[in-house]
Amino acid sequence: MIVVHNDVQHDCYCFSDFYMRIFYSLLMSSQVVGSTSNPQVSGEGLYFCDGQRKVDYVLVFHQRRHGSIRSPASTSVSQDRLSILGAAGESESTEPADHEMHLIRQEFEANLIEAGLEIERDRELKAHGPSFTRLHAPWPVLCREAEFLKIKVPTKTVRSQCITVGCNISLWRKLNQPFQPKVSHQDHGRTKFLSHYTHKLTHSFLNTHCHAFISVEMTHCCLCLKVIITLIAKGVYDAAFPIHDVSVIFESPMRHQLVLHEEWAKYSAFYKYQPIDLVRKYFGEKIGLYFAWLGVYTQLLIPASIVGIIVFGYGVATVDTNIPSLEMCDERLNFTMCPLCDGACDFWHLSTACGTARASHLFDNPATVFFAIFMSLWAVLFLEHWKRRQISLSFSWDLTGIEEDEVNPELSKHSGTLTNVQTSTHKTWQKNTSEKLSIFLQTICVRVGKTVLSSEKKLTWKDRLPGYFINVSSILFMFGLTFSAVFGVIIYRITVSALMAMSPDPETKSNVRVTVTATAVIINLVVILILDEIYGAVALWLTELEIPKTETNFEERLILKAFLLKFMNAYAPIFYVAFFKGRFAGRPGNYVYVFNDYRMEECAPGGCLIELCIQLSIIMLGKQLIQNNIFEIGIPKLKKLVRALKEKESAQTEKEEERPPQQWNLDYALAPFEGLTPEYMEMIIQFGFVSLFVASFPLAPLFALLNNVIEIRLDAKKFVTELRRPVAVRAKDIGIWYNILSGMGKFSVIINAFVISFTSDFIPRLVYQYMYSQTGTMHGFIDHTLSYFNVSNFKPGTAPHNSEHGDITVCRYKDYREPPWSADAYHFSKQYWCVLAARLAFVILFQNLVMFLSLVVAWVIPDIPKTIVEQLKREKKLLVDVFLQEEKDKFQLIQSLFAKDANLQPSSHMLHVEKQ
């Protein structure tokens, strides 16, 4: 069966040592069906009872504790070819539903056997508890499916040139050495197979080492994902997963098992590069790409953090020489400010707000403007860098050339639009199986219910309309919810500060602002965390209502919805503080009231930026800490504990399980893998904190970096030890996440422009210095920003009841308005319009400058690294050579055969060779 090409030398990458060329037709012939793959390592718990056939996939169903009856004979249709080792002697429940499910299971498994898979059931007769059906995909099935999936197979080894820049400079390599994970196949990055997926029947194939990796993917395909999902949804099965088997990725038995644990899923390895190739080999491309992306993001956060620290350092260094904050702290200047609340509050001196003014300067200084520009370009750079990395990876993982629809053909069948192309191609090889599965599925629908699979028929817009309607209205409702939550916190802040201001205790009074701000932000944070969970569920529910056509489509819509909701949720309070707080407060004598009683809140005397900064840092840090600790570590641990307790309980009552647990038992005890969406979502929201409002908080990249260093290892640990092994899914990019990232990058330019020009005092300061200052310095800036108010203009009852400052006739407030003695008193002054114009001009300038620079950066960095382009060319050429040689050989063979057998007439569809 195995055909070896001796003349092609090669090395091992994923598919090691040697490869086999087999003609598909031979594989297809009945002679080889039933043959087994050659086992080399007799594993513990990883094989069928015969110790030969590897367990590729496990189906689990849970027996319920009822009386058991034998299965009726009539259901054992088409089981004649069944190769069940553990004889099918399961007990069955009397419940009609359970009985029905048993029938479906039997039918389904019969179908699987027909499709060529081999099945082993549990030997014991269990009255209840999980029952495992173990599947093994034999060689021919794998080949057939690989053919169908157009998996690229190695045909010849190419010693690839250095892909990463500078890796051939020995000094660089030496410096980089300590950061490299100690993986025995580390040098694999430098060798590469010349691979090609081919439409031809000839096949190069993989040895056992690779086999196991591929087999998981293949088996899963055979199982027909759609059917499995339906069956699990209907409760026919409890779970379906491939089993953990770290051995598959190593050749040398010495370091077996634990390299991924040692070099990757360990906090002490935090400073190292990730062994991405191993990760991809074990978990598949989709998860590999996630970790690669996370790695690139984390790596690029390092320079951003350093620049952020420098910018913050500049703020710290200049705080003592900054004239505006010095003026604010100067008691001699003695600005008497208007009271902060009606009646209860007294006039106050600006110098008492010295603290916030100094704090303000830390974040609100000219360096911040530079940092905002820097971070906008950084975001572009990050995306460009990732694009290159992605292409490098897809090159070294042989994903170039696969098209989106080829990646997971069977996924597109998910909700029933089993396309013609797919079916007909499938038919070429497994007409019967496919048809049977299709019919089978329909039967299930009829039997088990029809909600999920009602989409089998073509939906018109009328069918979809209610779904869309509910969608739009729900999303609007959720937006409303978010906004009302934000508004609620505002009300809380207003009322509490009003109440505290009225309290007679001076201690309370002095701490009003700190207390209120801190508690309000914490409430915000809690609300965000709660709504986040709710919104995740709502997005899922809404997307299901829409009944999207394909799995990819489903995922995209879900992600978009979830992103929209979670983004709103996380950023609404921040947007409020940045752009709305204090802008609707009115002016002394004409304040704006909510509920007729409470004055709208104003910003702190140091400006709104410091509040924005507090808000941002607390929400960002809080979200990260709590989500990391509680949601990602705590809750899974808790769930595990609960499951373990349950198991224990049931074990106590049964006491029949004696032998050591098999791998599938262990894996079943783990939590199921629930997709990468939450992982990505967390990071994208974080990316928002780093990019959107970075002008107000230059330390954000640093905190993000610290979080991510831990996050990588945390996720790695989770994937390796706490989740069932996810099915390897092929993907050539990170999909819609890239678009979201790029959209956020663009959005961040505008947001930062507005933060700098409207939230910070950067522009007023500039305008003062160059238009109004007599000396050209900042002296007198504070005086310039404060308008005058005639105390006699207070509305009745709003003036301070018992003022300590007896003889005050005029107080000051922060705004650009005409003084009381002007013709149009309290209207906006010329300065106001002048500053506004400057602010708007700055927005235009900043936005267009940064957009232009981004375009330049994106244009300068080529999307595909030069080395890759060259290598692709070389590879293509080699491939052509190989094929040409092959064709030539074959042609020569035919010719020589013709020559030997001169009388033979070629059949009608063959070649007429006319020689002149």
Add this chain to the structure above:
Amino acid sequence: MIVVHNDVQHDCYCFSDFYMRIFYSLLMSSQVVGSTSNPQVSGEGLYFCDGQRKVDYVLVFHQRRHGSIRSPASTSVSQDRLSILGAAGESESTEPADHEMHLIRQEFEANLIEAGLEIERDRELKAHGPSFTRLHAPWPVLCREAEFLKIKVPTKTVRSQCITVGCNISLWRKLNQPFQPKVSHQDHGRTKFLSHYTHKLTHSFLNTHCHAFISVEMTHCCLCLKVIITLIAKGVYDAAFPIHDVSVIFESPMRHQLVLHEEWAKYSAFYKYQPIDLVRKYFGEKIGLYFAWLGVYTQLLIPASIVGIIVFGYGVATVDTNIPSLEMCDERLNFTMCPLCDGACDFWHLSTACGTARASHLFDNPATVFFAIFMSLWAVLFLEHWKRRQISLSFSWDLTGIEEDEVNPELSKHSGTLTNVQTSTHKTWQKNTSEKLSIFLQTICVRVGKTVLSSEKKLTWKDRLPGYFINVSSILFMFGLTFSAVFGVIIYRITVSALMAMSPDPETKSNVRVTVTATAVIINLVVILILDEIYGAVALWLTELEIPKTETNFEERLILKAFLLKFMNAYAPIFYVAFFKGRFAGRPGNYVYVFNDYRMEECAPGGCLIELCIQLSIIMLGKQLIQNNIFEIGIPKLKKLVRALKEKESAQTEKEEERPPQQWNLDYALAPFEGLTPEYMEMIIQFGFVSLFVASFPLAPLFALLNNVIEIRLDAKKFVTELRRPVAVRAKDIGIWYNILSGMGKFSVIINAFVISFTSDFIPRLVYQYMYSQTGTMHGFIDHTLSYFNVSNFKPGTAPHNSEHGDITVCRYKDYREPPWSADAYHFSKQYWCVLAARLAFVILFQNLVMFLSLVVAWVIPDIPKTIVEQLKREKKLLVDVFLQEEKDKFQLIQSLFAKDANLQPSSHMLHVEKQ
């Protein structure tokens, strides 16, 4: 030699009736070398003397009139295989250079023969005048080159589904019928070959009809473009071109020859679609894409023109109800304006400017804002539409899958970096030829000179630095030139108007503005036209200095440079009028002077927009009319005339030419094809007029449409009748032009935002209406925009010398400044800042809104039409089926042979078939 697959049915597209499958090795074998393609039509002047072999390509050199000597025998190296029909008896000049050139020619032609081409020289011995060397590429050479170029070849016919939307709706078809060109193969758009370029040695091939088309391309490749270019540059040859042969594109002899002339290159066909498929078949993909692009652009100009006319109509309809212009014309309001020049000019009444105010309203009304948004979206829509069309075309022309570097492999050899990949691949087939050509080229370099080909060695940055330096400085110099030209015109305008104002003749005085504006714009136009030609030459020279690596690279750099210079040139005066004119004029009593004498010019009382409009329309129309008429029709005609006269003269002195001129003689008399760059450039500059300043001139799309309808037919005529037939070049897109278009689209958003907010009076009017107007209407707007000036504040000597308005103390001027009685008189008033803020806010709003809408439009329209996606899938599947079937057949054949010849041992590199 020809192998026919009977079981695959197909139709004719370009390659008609039947196709042939031939094994490459058979082709390569010496048996078939020298065979001729089967001729069907014995043409007149299109064939070698034997009437069999078609002339694919013509090389022309010009004998100079000197004494002639025989060529030395030593040069006839390797001419033993020469198949020259007209024996090589040319006369040669005694000049050493001429002699040298003769040697080079001989050597070159020997090389060509070695590469497999066949050559015919002129039969007559001419002492001077053009000598023609005609080339014919025989079948095997074509096959070899097709193989090398990876040209897709038809393998099976697919009846393609409708590609354009709605073409299967019969009503639509019927309505569309009159616009379809009457081409016999019109239905070809609906059938399509299943084509694939294959790496395999087997080949499907084309019959004679297609042959001729392909052969031109192929022959050209054989000739090795680089060598030809060098030889022409060195004067060894005068010209090299394929000959016109309209017959190749038709099957039916009836309508022969003239379909392209009748249905395409004719003004009376202006309302019809272009027969793009025919154009592509005759001229190749690159020119086909140009005309397709021009067609799409013109088509999309229709809706833009209609909307433009409506917007203009709105202006016309509302001009009598528009309050600001009514107020300006109202003599009762009696605004006394400050004089327009120092001393000589008198005060004047605003109502005298009534005309411009009314004209202004035609273009400066709220509908313009809508139109600007519309046109920005239109630009996006146009680009998206073109993207789709391009993909449709590249699908139906089988360009999908070709990569940039594969399109014209030999082009990359242009300046000597004959890449390893190319050479080595080439070597597989024609090692000797390639090497010889390479050596040959080096010899030429040594012999003829070394400037062009000094780039054979790797250039370091040191070598390139001077080039770059000259580049940058020249471009800066050109920019300076443009700006000084603009400035010169400004000076002209200022001085002339000052002089005319001083003239005693009242008639002159009253016409100042009209005369000055008109003459200035015409000067501008002339300068633009002259500099345009200069800049084209400069860009070429500069790009040659840079010595770019590849032909593509060369073209891109040239285009970018030429675009930059011509763009600056065409738009600098317009930019000046739009954004700078009148903004540096100062105010009464404090005017800005240039050269201490002349006041900077102000805008007309109706606003700058009307001047912008005049400037734009005259430059646009003038440029189009003059360039179309003079440069595209006049000059070529003139050149032709001159050439004809010259020919006649020489013919008179010789009188030896008796027989009717052959096709190659006729073609030689035509102008050489000089690339598509000027054609594209003209259109791109026009696109700028249509998109960049469209807010000021809504009729621009209409004029562009009228121009383009003519332009298409003009270009068609030129290509068909007035130029030598260009070499068919493959291209899958319009290259860098797309980027330029998309960049202009983005730029136009910002420009339009600024035009609306700063050049037009839209924002001041809005601000007045909603902030200052007492009644909420526009009444009083004119009064509001005019500031007061106290006549006593005139600087000495600048007040009107002899005013007719004797008792004036205060005059008005258009600006927002404080009145003389205010504390800070003549400073900008609060209104000024308020309006400025509003303008800037509008820019931000407009820009972000339009950018967002553009993103949405680009996102909603999928890049690849759905039908194409489906068809590609189907095609891929069919292709796989075909290949699978083929492989299977071959495998079965081998098996059957094995079975018959049981004793035969497979050779070591062949297949071991192990049966279990």
